[in-house]
Amino acid sequence: MSAPGSLLITDVRPYGEGDPVDILIVDGVIAEIGPDLTAPAEAERIAGGDAVLLPGFVDLHTHLREPGREDTETIASGSAAAALGGYTAVFAMANTDPVADNSTVTDNVYRTGREVGLVDVHPVGAVTVGLGGKQLAEMGMMAAGAAKVKMFSDDGKCVDDPLLMRRALEYAKGLDVLIAQHAEEPRLTVGAVAHEGPTASRLGLAGWPRAAEESIVVRDALLARDAGTRVHICHASTEGTVELVKWAKAQGISITAEVTPHHLLLTDARLESYDPVNKVNPPLREERDTAALRRGLADGTIDCVATDHAPHAAQEKCCEFSVARPGMLGLETALSIVVETMVTPGLLDWRGVAKVMSERPAQIVGLTDQGRPIAVGEPANLTLVDAAASWTVRAADLASLSGNTPYADMTLPATIRATVLRGAVTAHEGAVRR
Numbered sequence: 001m002s003a004p005g006s007l008l009i010t011d012v013r014p015y016g017e018g019d020p021v022d023i024l025i026v027d028g029v030i031a032e033i034g035p036d037l038t039a040p041a042e043a044e045r046i047a048g049g050d051a052v053l054l055p056g057f058v059d060l061h062t063h064l065r066e067p068g069r070e071d072t073e074t075i076a077s078g079s080a081a082a083a084l085g086g087y088t089a090v091f092a093m094a095n096t097d098p099v100a101d102n103s104t105v106t107d108n109v110y111r112t113g114r115e116v117g118l119v120d121v122h123p124v125g126a127v128t129v130g131l132g133g134k135q136l137a138e139m140g141m142m143a144a145g146a147a148k149v150k151m152f153s154d155d156g157k158c159v160d161d162p163l164l165m166r167r168a169l170e171y172a173k174g175l176d177v178l179i180a181q182h183a184e185e186p187r188l189t190v191g192a193v194a195h196e197g198p199t200a201s202r203l204g205l206a207g208w209p210r211a212a213e214e215s216i217v218v219r220d221a222l223l224a225r226d227a228g229t230r231v232h233i234c235h236a237s238t239e240g241t242v243e244l245v246k247w248a249k250a251q252g253i254s255i256t257a258e259v260t261p262h263h264l265l266l267t268d269a270r271l272e273s274y275d276p277v278n279k280v281n282p283p284l285r286e287e288r289d290t291a292a293l294r295r296g297l298a299d300g301t302i303d304c305v306a307t308d309h310a311p312h313a314a315q316e317k318c319c320e321f322s323v324a325r326p327g328m329l330g331l332e333t334a335l336s337i338v339v340e341t342m343v344t345p346g347l348l349d350w351r352g353v354a355k356v357m358s359e360r361p362a363q364i365v366g367l368t369d370q371g372r373p374i375a376v377g378e379p380a381n382l383t384l385v386d387a388a389a390s391w392t393v394r395a396a397d398l399a400s401l402s403g404n405t406p407y408a409d410m411t412l413p414a415t416i417r418a419t420v421l422r423g424a425v426t427a428h429e430g431a432v433r434r
């Protein structure tokens, strides 16, 4: 990765608006914006080629698998995937082995992320010890450590005990940190592997009803109301969740929600092939759900896009559908899927993309150096998007160590031309800079 000094990016359109301008970055900060800028001879130069310039993306939901499953992803490989996907910050979920339920693990993840240096890696701390759902983890120690953990989640599992969730929210309020809930009432999803509906019935797959998600969403909204604190809903997947989040926000409850690219695009029609690449939690649902999620993201009910990048080894994804691991890759394809589902149909413009992929996620978690406006004096965390380009996804070409992308061999719109982290180029023309 190039060291900060000066960087001149020529010929870009901030938020896809107006005439192309140049951006001069000095020591990691945007120093000048305007036509025909000059830079010192030693400055690095990047030709923008009329790219759309956006604030660097922030992902609130990434699984990096280190420590424990470095065969499927490492902090280094996941950081490369993130930089190539236009991300400048990712939140690494706690369901590692060992679980990130103490400051030794969270601080190690943070330090390794800094050493790799391609993206800001913020570890997520577990809410409960070992993700066991029985005893609160030492959230205060993790928040006070080097990583300054800002978000806690048992993701992969739901904090289903209502009293424990209540205590976690109260504790989080005192620490001014965010609890992110994987909303799944486990007693409604015993043995479930697919969305409960006509497709699963026909294919003989055990169903995961919408109510398993929605009952936890409404419960946690009420618990957040009573605790006077905020709660964040991971990977919203149903029409009912959109309606419930809208209702809760209208009551003044401090609730936020994310949607994944795959829940915006894909439905359970994909399951006809029994290909385990389509197995994910929460499951791919129906068109009324994808339509509601798109509308919800467009009108702000759903706050942001998060990838739920979930790498798995080939041998855990090649078996029978019912025993395969749930989860799909997301970092390198997220922007393209958002363009396909939201920009192309006119539901979001580029300002809207900046909002849902950068500004809102940074605000939700309280990052002050990311998701900032593109303006003089702001930190240079930036993504250049070639909006007119397209690419064909090849699983083997992805930087992720795993290959479980549901978009293999699909041609998708828009590419990331470059990613800039505090003035240093982390990815350029499909290659990472180390």
Ligand SMILES: NC(=O)N[C@@H](CC(=O)O)C(=O)O
Binding pocket: 063, 095, 155, 156, 157, 182, 279, 280, 281, 282, 308, 310, 311, 326, 327, 328
């Ligand atoms: N989404 C998934 O299907 N899997 C995630 C866990 C999660 O996000 O729930 C994983 O860690 O593999």
Ligand SMILES: [Zn+2]
Binding pocket: 155, 156, 157, 182, 234, 235, 281, 282
């Ligand atoms: Zn989850």
